[in-house]
Amino acid sequence: MRFFRLPAALSSSRLRTASRVPLLQVVKTSVATVAAWFVAILVLPSELPIFAAIAALLVVQPSVNQSFGKAIERSVGVIAGVIIASLIGLLFSGQTWVILIAIVVSILFGWVFRLTPGSANQIPISAMLVLAIGAATPGYAIDRIIETLIGAALGVIINVLIVPPVALGPAERDVTLLTGELASSLERLAAALGTPQTQQQLDALMIQARLLRPMRESAEASVRQGEESLTLNPRQTAHRTRLEDIHRLLDRLSPIVTRVIGMTRAFHDHYDASLVEEPSLQSIAIQLRRAAHDLRLLTRTTEAPDAEPSVDEVPALTAPLRIIRPEPEHWMLFGSLMEDLRRIREEIVGSE
Structure with missing residues (x-):
């Protein structure tokens, strides 16, 4: 008995969507x-x-x-x-x-x-x-x-x-997810700085960092949909401030995505086994973890700007970083990490 398959153009996936209207x-x-x-x-x-x-x-x-x-x-x-x-x-x-x-x-x-x-x-x-x-x-x-x-x-x-729709929930969700993944990427890079890495580990680190770009694009698309939902909407006054907060946060996160990918790329391309012996590398790793901590604070302060911060919610990326002169072959990596870390801090704290 022979069975016939429907052409791909007639399959149910072409006729149905993943979610209902x-x-x-x-x-x-x-x-x-x-x-x-x-x-x-x-x-x-x-x-x-x-x-x-x-x-x-x-x-x-x-x-x-x-x-x-x-x-x-x-x-x-x-x-x-x-x-x-x-x-x-x-x-x-x-x-x-x-x-x-x-x-x-x-x-x-x-x-x-x-x-x-x-x-x-x-x-x-x-x-x-x-x-x-x-x-x-x-x-x-x-x-x-x-x-x-x-x-x-x-x-x-x-x-x-009939209740004009306001599509700010997806925008808030995607921006929050992007913030969390940025913080996780910094923590993964900090962990990699302190331990010997295989080529497979370095490649995996780079792949995870590159995934930040589609997440940023998804967040940008959600924010655009949110803006679209408020245009000519009688309910826009009650939600405009919330959208502006989401938009400002995304504007701060967008360059950080580029910095994090650049730091990961520099570590991937300039890695060698002697890096773990550099005394200043752990200082950079500590600053990366502090940056991750402060990144997560951005979503908390956006959701509740008037709330009193707890001890864990006080920004940690405040102390100046002193670097002992690295080996000559590591200068390029150290310079790249330090410059990107400086710019990340400026975006987090809102410095011009």
């Missing part, structure tokens, strides 16, 4: 679609309000700003498509192939004016429907524009009225 989003989309349907019927009772329902369905987005953008895209696409269809219909009235001309002209119109995919795809669809369905119906094109505007407006209104 929030239930609130589903409720808002349903309410907006139903409201657009009935309002359009009251205003234009002659036709089923398909355009209004589709507009509302597409306009409800995770943020108010995105909904507003989709409403503009949808409206511009429908209006342009209706105008193109009307002009071509006047020139080639009664011809069945005029629909193909309208589709091609609409696609080229979107390309020439560099329209977004939402608008560019809507233009040929609107033109095709106007010529195929409404060619014999007077006023059909104007009615469809009004219908689309009703659906788009209701989509934005419903998204504003």
Whole structure:
């Protein structure tokens, strides 16, 4: 008995996502679609309000700003498509192939004016429907524009009225994770400075440090989504300070990521077995652990800026570091570690 596998393009992973859309989003989309349907019927009772329902369905987005953008895209696409269809219909009235001309002209119109995919795809669809369905119906094109505007407006209104989402939780989480991983990377480097390392250990240390870059990119993307969720959001005043705190912390962490990767790279590239005999290396390791300690304090002070610090929450990276002259072959490594450590301290304590 033979079994056949579905092509990769038809596998369930191509059809399903790792997480569901929030239930609130589903409720808002349903309410907006139903409201657009009935309002359009009251205003234009002659036709089923398909355009209004589709507009509302597409306009409800995770943020108010995105909904507003989709409403503009949808409206511009429908209006342009209706105008193109009307002009071509006047020139080639009664011809069945005029629909193909309208589709091609609409696609080229979107390309020439560099329209977004939402608008560019809507233009040929609107033109095709106007010529195929409404060619014999007077006023059909104007009615469809009004219908689309009703659906788009209701989509934005419903998204504003029903608990506009604020996506600051993921931003706060990702920035906190980045802070913790930065501190762990400094502690791993401090531990490596005091013990002999194999090539495999050095490579593993470098790989772990490089993973900081995608974590930083993820945190930056989450912060951008947080900013997007507050744009045009009636609830933005209550959350703006929180977003600014997250943004300031990420701005401080971003150069530290570069420094930590650079320190790890210098240790990886300039390591030799005689390094463990350097008397000043343990002093640098101590400072790295203090820097890790102070990095973790950044998230605590951001979450509770007015709280009294405990003994463990007092910054430790304060004492000046004195270096005994290293062996000549280690000068480059020591200089690199010291300079990056100095800049990390400046970012942590907020020095200019």
